[in-house]
Amino acid sequence: MAELKVNENKSMNRGKKSLQWLWSEYSVVIAFVIIFIVAALMNDRFLYIQNQMNILMQVSTIGIIALGMTVVMLSGGIDLSVGSVLAMVGVFSVLALNASGSIFIGILTALAVGAITGVLNGLLVAKGKIASFIATLGMMAGARSIALFYADGGSVSGEVDGLTAIANTELFGIVDLPIIIFLLLTVVVYLLMQKTRFGRYVYALGSNEKAALLSAIRVDRIKIGVYTLCSLLVGVAAIIETSRLNSISSSSSGNLYELDAIAAVIIGGTRMTGGKGRVIGTFFGVLLLGVLNNMMNLMNISPHLQGLVKGLIIIVAVFFQKRD
Amino acid sequence: MEHETILEMIGVKKSFHNNEVLHGVDLVLNKGEIHALLGENGAGKSTLMNILGGVHQPDNGQIKITGQTVLMGNPRISQAHGVSFIHQELNVVTDLTVYENMFLGSELRTKIGFLDEKEMCRQTREVLSKLGVHIDPKTYVRDLETSYKQMIEIAKALLSNSKIIIMDEPTTSLTDNEVERLFTIMRSLKQSGVSIIYISHKLKEIQAVCDRYTVLRDGNLVGTGNMKDTDLSAITQLMVGKSVSTDAFYNKATKGEPVLTVKNLTSEGLFKDVNFSLSKGEVLGFTGLAGDGRTELFESIFGFRKKYGGVIEVSGKPVKINHPKQALRAGIGLVPKNRKENAIIKDLSVIENMSLTSMGHFEKNGFISSKTEQKRFQEYKEQLNIKVHDPKVTIDSLSGGNQQKVVIAKWLEVNGDIIIFDNPTQGIDVGAKNEIYQHIMHLAEMGKAIIILSSEAPEILRVCDRVNIMFHGEITGKFTRDELTEEKIMEYATGSKREAKNIG
Structure with a gap:
């Protein structure tokens, strides 16, 4: 006789269910809170307001890039070129700044070069029908090379006073401008994705491209828009990066930024294949990586081992996320 | 007639998330019979079959195979007991060849451990010829038609010496003659002592091929018996719990001026020289066999496909449609087929x-x-x-x-003024089908021009005022509903007849 076990699960009450919902939707927030508490317990300097601001300052560049990466990944694509484009934009921006003597021209150049690169990425993916991984891999190599060429393989420094003010101005005596820009852009991208038709179309496209097209959505234009937005945000990040030290290195600036940005997006719960994910998730993913870095610095963990810890956290975070 | 019982499922209960979907269902399957498992979507058919296939575990109840109680712990155990499950979505790997698919997961090897290609091909050829299918075992599955892919699944079941084959809606993507071929095979399987559990929404098919039936409704067993002792309306009534009409629908709209006129539409290799026009308040059907080009034709009219020649006129004005957005502006809507891939x-x-x-x-x-x-x-x-x-x-x-x-x-x-429905009732149960038809009729009465694409002749005859029949990308016949029968549709759809002149 194989009378099968009666499997009653009726004890699951509402509290447990809502907890499950919280976990499946916002596991990154919970993970962030846990790591935050651990960090606070490990080192009492962690909670100093100066340290907290330091963390935010450090993540602002990657954070802004990760916002763009979120949009690209929600559309079902990926942008590997962000790090190289950051260097290229920085180089052009400083060269334009030095040539014109105007910070305004420098910023404008950065945004323009960013946007043009994005349009190019978008055209390759949307019209050229090249897989985003390949198209942006090409751009990654190309943009880095252009940066190296125009900077003669070294760094270029700003010769105009006031450029450093962008990254080093403190509002209310404590909050650096880049933090404000990051938070502001988070809100903007959040609204764009949740409250506008562009955002809706991006989700639709990432979930089912054919159905989106058959729903009379201009899929090509949305794709171009997605990559343009991403590279434009990279332009903003490049301005901050350049301003921080008043210079940009054509060889080392932006190195591996694409991996940090993708990691933040994935930890934030966005699906690799698109259609599902949240800007808020990415925001917390970025903070989580920032807190982790900071904690390891405070604990004097060898910088050579920090990569290992980061890698483990990424894998663990994704492992515990609800998968489908 | 022997009544040897091969499978008994007794008092099977199953809950998902505290929601009981099977409330103690029994199923008895005799050796060498084709048994219809019927019920609307959500009645519990798939759950019951997944339990038999070892995919789900029952909360209560037991399964007996030839009198022995068995525990279907996972799909492998179920297969070892001779149960094969042919899913609605075909599980073939299209980038592998026929024989590779047949032996996937249980490849034969030579003594030194390499794949025994020769032997696998031989057995594949043998099984396929038993089914009356003659394809080279080394053909890539992606190059085969859907019905052949279905055959491969069946052949796979035979190869593993299955005693029970579960077929979940095997005919949804098959054309009528392919269905006929499938039925012939099912009957010969039956002769050789194999039992088949057949799940379908198409009652006509069930009547044609099944010996006995079991009907589920909301997770309960509501009826079982011999097919010849009952009729379709009684079964329908069991399924939905009330009687459902199969009457034809006529819309009362007066036909207005033509809103869509298509002239000489041609696309290389897909369709050729298509002409038709459609008026307000009219329901126009397009039917034919698989590969007749009707879906491609309307995807082109909707702007999903680009390279075509000819003229599309909406309300008398020629329009250029190269993107669905332009079709939308022209007032054309498309409810595509294969909802999961194309529509939602x-x-x-x-x-x-x-x-x-x-x-x-x-x-x-x-x-x-x-x-x-x-x-x-x-x-x-x-x-x-x-x-x-x-x-x-x-x-x-x-x-x-x-x-x-x-x-x-x-x-x-x-x-918009024009709505194209491609296979609008695909995978939809009887009750909901009628509702969809009613809504379509209502749209026509509101003055919309409706186009319905379907390979199901009864559906076309129930809802369309006029019918165009296609064969190999050409319209072979244009009729009003009163002039048509299912047989006549078949004659034109197979290209054995065509109208002398192509009336506008």
Whole structure:
């Protein structure tokens, strides 16, 4: 006789269910809170307001890039070129700044070069029908090379006073401008994705491209828009990066930024294949990586081992996320 | 006639998330019979079969095979007991060859451990010829037609010496003659002592091929018996719990002026020299066998395909349509076939799927007003009788019929003059089917021009005023409904007859 076990699960009450919902939707927030508490317990300097601001300052560049990466990944694509484009934009921006003597021209150049690169990425993916991984891999190599060429393989420094003010101005005596820009852009991208038709179309496209097209959505234009937005945000990040030290290195600036940005997006719960994910998730993913870095610095963990810890956290975070 | 019982499922219960979907169901299968398992979507057929296939574990009840109680712990155990499950979505790997698919997971090897290609090909050829199919075992599956892919699944079941084969809606993607061939094979399997559990929504097919039936409704067994002791309307009644009409629908709209005229539309290799016109308030059907080009024709008219020649006129004016957006502007809507791949966005909510094509209606200062969306959806929910508790859930949690209604709502919101329905009742149960037909009729009465593409002749005859029959990308016959019978449709659809002149 194989009378099968009666499997009653009726004890699951509402509290447990809502907890499950919280976990499946916002596991990154919970993970962030846990790591935050651990960090606070490990080192009492962690909670100093100066340290907290330091963390935010450090993540602002990657954070802004990760916002763009979120949009690209929600559309079902990926942008590997962000790090190289950051260097290229920085180089052009400083060269334009030095040539014109105007910070305004420098910023404008950065945004323009960013946007043009994005349009190019978008055209390759949307019209050229090249897989985003390949198209942006090409751009990654190309943009880095252009940066190296125009900077003669070294760094270029700003010769105009006031450029450093962008990254080093403190509002209310404590909050650096880049933090404000990051938070502001988070809100903007959040609204764009949740409250506008562009955002809706991006989700639709990432979930089912054919159905989106058959729903009379201009899929090509949305794709171009997605990559343009991403590279434009990279332009903003490049301005901050350049301003921080008043210079940009054509060889080392932006190195591996694409991996940090993708990691933040994935930890934030966005699906690799698109259609599902949240800007808020990415925001917390970025903070989580920032807190982790900071904690390891405070604990004097060898910088050579920090990569290992980061890698483990990424894998663990994704492992515990609800998968489908 | 022997009545040797091969399989008994007794008092099977199963819950998902505290929701009991099977309330103690019995199923008895005799050796060498074709047994129809019937019921509407959500009646519990798939769950019951998944339990038999070892995919799910029952909470209560037992399974006996030839009198022995067995525990189907996982699909492998189930297969070892001689149960093969042919799923609705075919599980063939299209980038492998026929014989590689046949032996996938149980490859034969030579003594030194290499794949024994020769032997596998030989056995494949043998089994396939038993089924009356003559294809080279080294053909790539991607180059085969759907019916052959189905044959491969069946052959696979035979190869593993299955005693029980479960077929879940095997005919949804088959044309009529392919279905006929499948039935011949099923009958010969039956002769050789194999038992088949056959799941389908198409009652005519069931009548044609099945010996006995079991009907489920809402997780309960509501009827079982011999096919010859009953009739279709009695079975339908069992399935839905009330009688369902199979009467034809006639729309009372007076035909207006032509809104869509197509002249000499041609696309290399897909369709050739297509002419037709459609008036307001008219329901025009397009039918034919698989590969007749009708889907491609209307995907072109909708702007999904680009390279075609000829003229499309909407309300007398020629239009150039190279993108679905342009079709939308011209007032053409398309409810595509294969809902899952082409029509629904499964990660978006029910409401968001409804509003996707007409976002402009829901915007205020550039931002989407979810209040307006909800209000609008509420109207469609009532108008179309969409059954959903919380419209904010993702659309894939709805049943097929309700998903289809949401897709229809999407195009109603656009409010174009012409709506194309491609296979509108695919995978939808009997009750919901009639509802969909009623909504289509209602649209025609509102003055919309309707095009219905379907390979099911009864469906075409039930709803269309006029019917165009296609064969190999050409229209071979144009008729009004009164002139047509299913047999006549078949004659023109197989190309054995064609009209002398192509009337406009």
